[in-house]
Amino acid sequence: MYAEALQSISLAMAQVRSVDLLLARIVQGLAAQPDVALGRIWLIAPGDLCGTCPMRAECPDTSRCLHLAASAGGSRKSDEEWSGLEGAFRRFPLGVRKVGQVGATGEAVLLQCASGDADWLVRREWARREGIQSFAAQPLVFRGEVLGVLAVFSRRKLGRSEFSWLRAFADHAAVALSNARAFEEVARLRGQLELERDYLREEVKDALSFGEIVGRGGALRRVLQQIQPVAATTASVLILGESGVGKELIARAIHEQSPRRERPLIRVNCASIPRELFESEFFGHVRGAFTGAHRDRAGRFQAADGGTLFLDEVGEIPLELQGKLLRVLQEGSFERVGEDVTRKVDVRIVAATNRDLKGEAAAGRFREDLYYRLSVFPIEVPPLRQRLEDVPLLAEHFLERVSARLKVPVPRMSQAQVQALQRYDWPGNVRELENVLERAVILSRGGRLRLDQALPEGRQPMTGGTASFLTEREWRRREKDNLKAALSAAGGKVYGPGGAAELLGLAPTTLASRLKVLGIKVR
Numbered sequence: 001m002y003a004e005a006l007q008s009i010s011l012a013m014a015q016v017r018s019v020d021l022l023l024a025r026i027v028q029g030l031a032a033q034p035d036v037a038l039g040r041i042w043l044i045a046p047g048d049l050c051g052t053c054p055m056r057a058e059c060p061d062t063s064r065c066l067h068l069a070a071s072a073g074g075s076r077k078s079d080e081e082w083s084g085l086e087g088a089f090r091r092f093p094l095g096v097r098k099v100g101q102v103g104a105t106g107e108a109v110l111l112q113c114a115s116g117d118a119d120w121l122v123r124r125e126w127a128r129r130e131g132i133q134s135f136a137a138q139p140l141v142f143r144g145e146v147l148g149v150l151a152v153f154s155r156r157k158l159g160r161s162e163f164s165w166l167r168a169f170a171d172h173a174a175v176a177l178s179n180a181r182a183f184e185e186v187a188r189l190r191g192q193l194e195l196e197r198d199y200l201r202e203e204v205k206d207a208l209s210f211g212e213i214v215g216r217g218g219a220l221r222r223v224l225q226q227i228q229p230v231a232a233t234t235a236s237v238l239i240l241g242e243s244g245v246g247k248e249l250i251a252r253a254i255h256e257q258s259p260r261r262e263r264p265l266i267r268v269n270c271a272s273i274p275r276e277l278f279e280s281e282f283f284g285h286v287r288g289a290f291t292g293a294h295r296d297r298a299g300r301f302q303a304a305d306g307g308t309l310f311l312d313e314v315g316e317i318p319l320e321l322q323g324k325l326l327r328v329l330q331e332g333s334f335e336r337v338g339e340d341v342t343r344k345v346d347v348r349i350v351a352a353t354n355r356d357l358k359g360e361a362a363a364g365r366f367r368e369d370l371y372y373r374l375s376v377f378p379i380e381v382p383p384l385r386q387r388l389e390d391v392p393l394l395a396e397h398f399l400e401r402v403s404a405r406l407k408v409p410v411p412r413m414s415q416a417q418v419q420a421l422q423r424y425d426w427p428g429n430v431r432e433l434e435n436v437l438e439r440a441v442i443l444s445r446g447g448r449l450r451l452d453q454a455l456p457e458g459r460q461p462m463t464g465g466t467a468s469f470l471t472e473r474e475w476r477r478r479e480k481d482n483l484k485a486a487l488s489a490a491g492g493k494v495y496g497p498g499g500a501a502e503l504l505g506l507a508p509t510t511l512a513s514r515l516k517v518l519g520i521k522v523r
């Protein structure tokens with residue numbers, strides 16, 4: 001081996017950004033030298049093949065060992081090549097045999113075959129046949145940490161000077177290895193960020209509307225008190241409550257108060273995913289896995305790696321997929337659609353439902369084991385009608401927010417109006433209250449708050465005098481009843497003489513589109 005050869009390999013190394021490619025270049029560069037029979041690199045990594053490892057009995061600690069990561073060289077007797085990463089030496093326990101000792105101590109070794117101390121050679125027959133003279137192993141050390149071992153079997157006796165050249169070369173290799181790892185990490189993070197951005201973009205609008213949780217009544221306080229203790233853990237949380245009570249707000253608060261707050265919170269609305277796309281949405285797919293899969297795509301589990309996955313409307317997940325979901329919750333592993341590789345993730349689950357999931361499980365519509373897994377820590381958010389004491393604060397909050405958004409002065413709300421709001425039973429919960437106030441602010445046009453038309457029918461505040469108009473909802477109902485009556489008078493016939501369109505004096509196409517809008521089915 002010559003200094004120039006090592007230098008030119010070093011130069012080439014600096015350009016490479018992939019760890020695998022880098023290691024391959026190094027050993028191939030070494031093996032290209034006339035006297036080198038075999039060049040190999042092992043890297044320290046967590047123990048993985050312990051069940052089948054031939055050195056298991058000698059292994060002091062299965063947590064970490066040396067993994068053969070690159071190999072190059074060839075026989076001088078045959079055209080056999082030694083680039084495979086399998087075989088007896090694919091793992092070395094740290095501290096065991098020469099390679100393991102270099103990995104454990106960080107001290108290099110130089111051994112000669114001729115000197116009679118060739119006991120270290122495991123394959124003596126191989127060494128004799130291939131004319132091996134020397135073996136040199138150098139640790140790959142970066143910032144004081146041993147990353148692995150670089151070894152060379154030489155057909156020419158290696159002297160001290162070559163050994164020290166190899167030392168310097170190993171140092172270059174270790175730096176290049178750290179750089180390549182850093183590049184790969186950056187690329188991985190960039191990929192993940194892009195993925196998160198894709199998923200998050202659709203939710204930016206939603207996210208902007210999530211301020212603090214408003215309301216300090218006893219019922220809500222009891223809910224809020226549960227957030228902090230559970231946020232600190234990795235336990236799955238199941239948030240139960242009717243639509244619009246603020247379940248998503250609670251889910252976000254759990255994430256924000258958890259140690260995962262710097263990592264992504266990814267939301268999946270399980271009700272909006274078509275049945276056949278569930279698996280791919282959750283776990284991702286590889287290109288060509290199904291029609292339309294034009295490129296590899298990571299799923300939401302991967303996007304949420306290290307963070308929290310919020311499974312909204314979890315009761316909508318099809319039964320077939322529930323088993324796979326259970327597995328990723330239990331083992332943290334899954335496969336992309338169309339791929340065999342098993343991937344690992346670390347994801348905390350917060351799920352929400354407005355269904356009686358326990359009842360669904362009892363009826364066989366939801367897997368019971370999954371239900372128990374999800375509901376380790378249930379949080380029940382009461383409907384707004386059971387905490388009407390929160391209405392005044394919530395109403396103020398929404399008035400201010402909507403006015404700011406519409407850039408109008410905040411209209412003043414009278415005590416009577418607040419009471420009117422508290423008399424309503426809010427089937428749509430906080431979301432409905434928010435919508436009512438938004439309508440009221442728009443109707444107020446910068447003047448006094450106009451709740452009368454904004455509230456759903458039959459709930460106008462008692463301001464004296466009867467209203468001489470219909471609300472939108474009343475109007476629609478009247479129209480619906482009217483169209484139904486006409487249809488029935490026409491015996492279900494829409495078009496032509498005696499049809500409903502003619503009876504109503506409407507163009508048939510106009511009638512058809514109104515029927516569609518109002519959801520009226522024609523027999």
Ligand SMILES: Nc1ncnc2c1ncn2[C@@H]1O[C@H](COP(=O)(O)OP(=O)(O)OP(=O)(O)O)[C@@H](O)[C@H]1O
Nearest residue numbers: 212213214215242243244245246247248249430431
């Ligand atoms: N306590 C609260 N303080 C402030 N805003 C609230 C509160 N509760 C709910 N909201 C608002 O009400 C709307 C509905 O809340 P959210 O989407 O969290 O309900 P949900 O229970 O998840 O509904 P769904 O089951 O329909 O998904 C949101 O705009 C949210 O900001």
